[in-house]
Amino acid sequence: MIVTLASLRTRWVTLTGSFVALTLGVALLATMGLALASTLDAPTQRPERLAGAPVVVRGPDELRVGDKHRPLTNYRGVPAGVATRLAAAVPTVADRSFAVRDGFTGHPWSVARFGGYRLTAGRAPAAPGEVVVSGEPALLGSEMQDRRVVGTVELAGYERALFFTDTEAARLSPRIDNLVVDADPGPVRTLIGAAPGIQVLTGDERRRADPDPDRDAEALMTVNALLGTAGGITTFVSVFVVASTFAFAVAQRRRELGLLRTAGATPGQVRRMVLAEAAVVGVLASAAGCALGARGAPLLARLLVDERLAPPWFVIGAHRWPFHVAFWTGLLVALAGAVTAAVRAGRVGPLEALREAAVDTGSMPPGRRIAGALVLATGLGLLVWRVIVEPAEALHRKTYTTQPMLLIIAVALLSPMVVRPLVRAVRLPGVTGLLARENAAAGIRRTATIAAPVLITVALTGSLLGATATITTAKADELRERTRADVIVEQPDAATVAKARAVPGATVMTSAQTAVYVLQEGVALVGFPASAVDAGALASVRRLPVVAGSLAELDDSSIVVTDEWAQHTVGSRINVWLGDGTPKTLRIAAVLAAGTGSDGAYLTPANAPGLAPDRLEMTVPEPSLVAGLGLTREQWLAEQAPRTGRQTRVGFLVVLGIALLYTAIALANTLVMATTGRVPEFAALRLAGATRGQVLRLVTVEALRVVGVGAVLGAAVTLLNLAGIWAALGRLSVWSPMVVPWQPLAGAAGACAVIAMTAALATAVRRAR
Incomplete structure (x- = not known):
């Protein structure tokens, strides 16, 4: 001790x-x-939109199969019989929520008071053409959604609300989403009786009626994943x-x-x-x-x-x-x-x-060779296995975040085998270039140690940013390839749909987002996104990657699935639960390549009852016939272009910031140690006639050469990782270019070079006297 x-x-x-x-x-x-x-x-x-309601009655919003359950995508609302029975016995207010264009959510005015909404200007709506909007009082008197704004309320943090008269809201959205009941919960439960799945919400449970009742839980899940x-x-x-x-x-x-x-x-x-x-x-x-x-x-x-x-x-x-x-x-x-x-x-x-002598003449230890070979084989084996067996897995963030680590460790372990050839591959003119090359080649251990933190920073930068860029580009290319419509309208109303169908020679398809649920292998209740579409127009407005069957076979008794489903044999029948929880047996009409996962199953509107279209797509012989009806194909693609999520960007910035911080520490520490130990070498150079400036130039060139070795190894790991993702996308029938983030790679390597030069020169200035 x-x-x-x-x-x-x-x-x-x-x-x-x-x-x-x-x-x-x-x-x-x-x-x-x-x-x-x-x-x-x-x-x-805490409850928000109906926080002031005494009791909230809500219909079934979960699918339960045995002990397994999942939230329903298409909420069915409060059954009409239950609403009628309660309204006859106790005071009730019918709550309705429905999407309106430009990001607004529509409600009847009678429920505004339960969410704490108060008029800041104007009055309540009294006629079908009048609305109250959450926004600035300056909106009073303006036109919105083809209606006149007669009142304003303060903005809420959870929605942009547009309030209609109760009669017009019931016409626009017949479904009763929630029923506000002015009575004690006990009598309300007695009146409901044995109606299955009906919820009587009080206290904090009233948050289940909010537009995003699990918002905080999902945000915390994001925080967990990030940290x-x-x-x-x-x-x-x-x-x-x-x-x-x-x-x-x-x-x-x-x-x-x-x-x-x-x-x-x-x-x-x-x-x-x-x-x-x-x-x-x-x-x-x-x-x-x-x-x-x-x-x-x-x-x-x-x-x-x-x-x-x-x-x-x-x-x-x-x-x-x-x-x-x-x-x-x-x-x-x-x-x-x-x-x-x-x-x-x-x-x-x-x-x-x-x-x-300070020359590393010995060969790399056998244990390091074996360990490096095993880690490299594991990393490459997992990469190849994912490409061949589970290509969709390679697109998940947890996969492309951890995959580079194995390859980084393997390359770092085996780096002494390639350091000398890499160092000698670049020949700089003059005595300084010759000495820098031979010094770096002679001190293999020193060179490999200095290059290691550069390797990890460059490899992480390239792999993480390149993976997200490659996947995002693939999704954008896939969306462009599969979209054939000339005009697209989001959240179309009935008048827009009728106007589109009246255009001569147009092929019109409306779609609504839903889901289907499958009990796979009797173990997992899995939900798949789905679209309820006009079957006859599907092939005309979308170019889908059919691998078996035919889209023309889609009807009310069939379904189109992707090849990621456990059962995807054309002609076979499969038991599913629809988006509203209704069980049904459907025949598989066609199978699609899964791609990046942006497409799901396809159904007809008969298997998504009560859903209003949320998108209209149409092809027309002459675009001028529908000018102003919606967005052109190029406008819509630009608006819908996939982008890296904000959480992902922040997470990667944290990770890369940590890597760069450690790189700075490791480079500075190692170069200080290495340069301090080279005082006899500097003295010999000075005795041989080298000036102090020449010694400092030698140290600088050598540091840059070693950083270059680490950058080359990091770029090699990056290319290998991105090649795996590109191959996985190809296996998913998405042939999109591999995106290498050359600019961030150069920035990371440049930052490492600055750190290395600063640390080496700061030490050499003192030691080279």
Whole structure:
């Protein structure tokens, strides 16, 4: 222990990078752990739109098959018989919600008071052509949805409301979504009797009548996924950096360890000394990281709320277990990172004390070769398996986020085999270029250690951003390929549909989004998105990838499915539940390639009763015949172009920020250690006639060359990952170009180059005198 403490005292500079990396890693783990823990005890979402209602009666909104249940896509509303029976006995108000163009939601005026809506200007609607809108009083008197605005109410955070008279709302949407009852819940349940699935909601349960009753839960799930991914990347990168740093530190100390062996130290004693150093650094860094994490968690919560990734009420609770997890994880990371270095340290022989050359002449250890080959085989095997067996899995975020890690580890382990050829592949003119090339080639271990953090930053940047860009481009190309309509109208009303059908020579198709549910293998109740379409016009307005059967066979007794369904044999009959929970047996008329998953099943409107069309698509012989009716194909495609989700972008920025931070620490620490150990080399160069400026140029060129090696290896990992995604898309019948984010890749490599040059020059300026 005395030797360990003395070693730490004299080598504190070389351990500073490991200490900072571990401190930040533990701080991030503690911060994210506290945030994750705070999502597990979140308060129940409070009711909003009908918060002032005494009792809310709601129809069945879940499909239950045995002990399995799923929310229904097409809510059926309160049965007419139940509504009539209650209205005859107690005071009731029928609540209706329906989509209106331009993002508004329509309601009858009589329910406005239950959501806290109050007139800020004007009056209530009294005639069919009058509406009250949630917005500024300046809207009073304007025209909206072909109706006159006679009143305004304040904006609510959960919807943009448009209130009609009760009579007109009932005409526009006959379904009763909820029934507000002014009575005690007991008598209401008695009046309902044995009607199956009818809900009597009171208290916080009234949130089930809100437009998005699980909004907060879904937001917290997003937070969980974001923090889980960032935490996993943090752990991975910190182990990677610490292991690399400790291994290089031991390599730099070969003569020192050889002296210890000459003095009588056994291999076990040397290993224990290295592990003890890591333990001391781990304990101190983990304690500092926990203290830093306690301050960082509230800042993270505020950032999540400001970025609208978490609900406004989200705060960090009082939890202790995240600190334990972060502390012990940090200590284990330090020890795990030092294990390989400790094993190598025990192999140092007494004769190393006499060694003068710093050239790495030995071959790569067999254990490292085997480990690298196994990890590479695993990574490539999983990539190929996904392409062949589960291509859709390759498009999931959890897959393309974790897939690069195996390949990064494999390339890092095997990098000493390719460092020398890569370094010597580029020949720069002059003595400086020659010396930089030979120095980097001679110090393979040093070069590989410096290149490792560059590899991880460039590979993560290219793989994550390239994966999302490739998938987004594929979805956009798929949408363009499958859309044949000349004009598209979103949320068409009956008058628009009639006008479109009256155009001479036009082929018109209306569609409504629904779902079908299947009990797969008697175990999982799976819901698939579906569209209820006019079967006769489907092939004319959409170009679908039919792999079996024919779209012409679609009728009221059949269904079109994708090949991701467990049962997808044309002509076979399949038991499904429709979007409103109705069980039905349908014949498979055709099978489509699943593609990126944007298409689902296709039904006829008879299998989606009560649904109003939410889209109209039409082909016309002359576009001028329908000018102004809707969007042209190009306008609609531009508006509907798939984009990377905001949560995904923020998550990747967090991950890449962590990677770049660790890269800065690792590069600076390793280059400081490496440059400090080269003082005799600099002295020899000065004695040979080199000027101080030439020595500094040599250090700069060598640092840039090594960063270039890491960038090339990172780009290779990126291309391999993106090739896997591109091949998986091809297997899904989506042939779209592979998108390589060259600009972010160059930016990441450039940032690494700046960090490397700064660290190398800052040390060399002092040491090259």
